[in-house]
Amino acid sequence: MxxxxxxxxxxxxxxxxxxxxxxxxxxxxxxxxxxxxxxxxxxxxxxxxxxxxxxxxxxxxxxxxVYKSLPSEQRSLGPTYYGGYHTSADMLTHAKDVATKYPGIAQAHDIGKTWLAGRGSGGHTMDAICLTGIAKKATDQEKVAAKTTLAPSGCALSPTSTKPRFLLTAQIHARELATGEIAWKWIDYLANGYGTDATATSILDTTEVWVVPVTNPDGVDVVASGGNRPKMQRKNVDNSGTPSSCSVVDGSGNGPGIDLNRNFTVRWGGDSRNQCSQTFQGPRAASEPETQNIQKLYSSLFTNQRPAGSTDVPDTAKGVVIDLHSYGNYGIIPTAATPKNREQLRTLITNVVPRGFTVGTDEETVGYSTWGTTDDQAHGALGLASFTIEIGPNSGTCGGFMPRYSCVDSTLWPQMKKSFTAAAQAAGAPYKQSPNTPTN
Ligand SMILES: [Zn+2]
Missing domain, CATH: 3.30.70.790 (UreE, C-terminal domain)
Known part of the structure; x- marks a missing residue:
């Protein structure tokens, strides 16, 4: 030749x-x-x-x-573990890569350091990525072209946004493996689909979508260090004050660290004081840098929508916040909600989660009280329509904390793609939803 x-x-x-x-x-x-x-x-x-x-x-x-000499040879797509799961570094790099590839519709923001990074001993800088469509009217073809050429319009780390916002946070509990992967796929779906997929295009033209794909990157590093036997680390890795009896995470997930989803300021203080416990709340409210980064992100993106002196959030409030967990197939209403808001959020969540999920308060779903969680922080401090989704059944190949990787594509992501779409579509009026015919 x-x-x-x-x-x-x-x-x-x-x-x-x-x-x-x-x-x-x-x-x-x-x-x-x-x-x-x-x-x-x-x-x-x-x-x-x-x-x-x-x-x-x-x-x-x-x-x-790039072209391999052996067609049958399989090329690794990156440093994954346990059959395909991405590491923290990979997930954070991915958010930045998407923003680099599509500067017209995406922007990555540094939201602060992890506990390890704050001590200068490795760790990560946490990232949130914002995705939104171009402001001007354009054909789909022009939108595709603008993805790589325009500067982003919107996506500022400021509460003054012309479009309503939908914020997704994932993998605050490190061992809940599928949650970060689903966030990754949501980012890709919107970024790749803008201008070619009608739903993705419509979401980004009307909404600002923010995603924190991995909220506990240090913890995920511990999980991934187990390779095909991922460690059960749930918490961050702050081991200041950890007794020597639990200096390493065990097979149950007990060990060093603070449960970030028990460390938020609103309703902090009712959870475990045992430093070795999986749900150790930390020495004080928002003691952890990861918690502080997310609290700051909430108040950077949203104004407080609950008027002073009023306990009910008004029906006109905007914005939806979802924190993704596994497992159990639940949609959980924040405990901090008033009776009126609780029923409004019940309707919203029921419209969003897949059919067959159980929607309710802590007591109605997981059956125990939680304190200092993300959803209570976002709802309690700012009046946001925030809630927790627990993805995946309790058992089977696709159940539990560590579903087989193929389950992400076969069931978990297809379910959440519909859920996140519904959440984004509700972001302009989350407290004014009426019960829908289930579509998911
Ligand atoms: Zn969780």
Missing amino acids: MANAADDTPYYWDVPVPSQAQRDIIAGAGIEMVPAGPGKVTIAVDESGAQALRDKGLNLQKGEP
């Missing part, structure tokens, strides 16, 4: 990126970057693409060809 004059065979290249300037050059060229160790990325470009980056001062080291 004759070689083309210009060789368009793609190769992987390692590129040192000691500062943001190098990353910006690659991003500016519209090329996706994959981390390849500290200060280094891998890109896939042909010879002329590589030369264009060299001309801008980058140093590229040629690696393998």
Whole structure:
């Protein structure tokens, strides 16, 4: 076979990126970057693409060809564990990559450091990604083109937003494996579907969708360190004051750390004071940096919608907040809701969750009281229509904390795609929903 004059065979290249300037050059060229160790990325470009980056001062080291010589060989899509689950670093990088690839409709925001990162001993910077459609009227074709060319309109970390907002947070409990994967797929569905999928396009044209795909990245690192036997870590990894008797997470999930979903300020203080317990609430309200980051995100994105002196949130309040957990197939109403708001939220949640899920308060669903949770914080402090979804049955291949990876695609994501769509569509008037014919 004759070689083309210009060789368009793609190769992987390692590129040192000691500062943001190098990353910006690659991003500016519209090329996706994959981390390849500290200060280094891998890109896939042909010879002329590589030369264009060299001309801008980058140093590229040629690696393998993208096309494998053995068609049957399976290429790893990234550092996953337990049959395909993504690590924290991967989930956080993914949010940034989507924002880089589609600057016209997506923006990533640094929302603060994890406990480990705050101590300068590894850990992560937490990210929220915002997705929203272009403001002007446009054809689908123009929308697709604008995804990669325009600057985002909206998506500011400020409560003054022209569109109603839907915020999804996932994997605050590290061992609830499917939740982060579902958040990942939601991000991709909206980003890839804008301009081509009618529902995704409509959601982003009318709503700002915010996603924190992994709320407990340090904890997920512990889980993933088990490989095909993921560790049962539920909490963050703050081990200050942890007794030596529980210095390592055990097979039940007890060990060091603080249960972030018991550490929020609203209704804090009624949960476990045992440092080894899975539900240890922490030494004081919002003691943990991950908790503080999420509380700050709530008040950055939403104004307080409950008027001073009034306990009921008015019907005109906007915004929906979902915290995704597993398991049990529940939709849980925040305990902090007044009787009137509780029934309004019951209607909203029933419309959102899949048919067959149990909707109710803590007592009506999981059967125990919780304190200092995300949904109480968002509803109690700001009047938001917030709730918890517990995804997955109690048993079977797709049940429990650690469903087989294939279950994400086969059942869990298809269910939540419908639920999140309904939640986004309700974000403009969540307290004024009327009972729907179930569609999910
Ligand atoms: Zn949970």
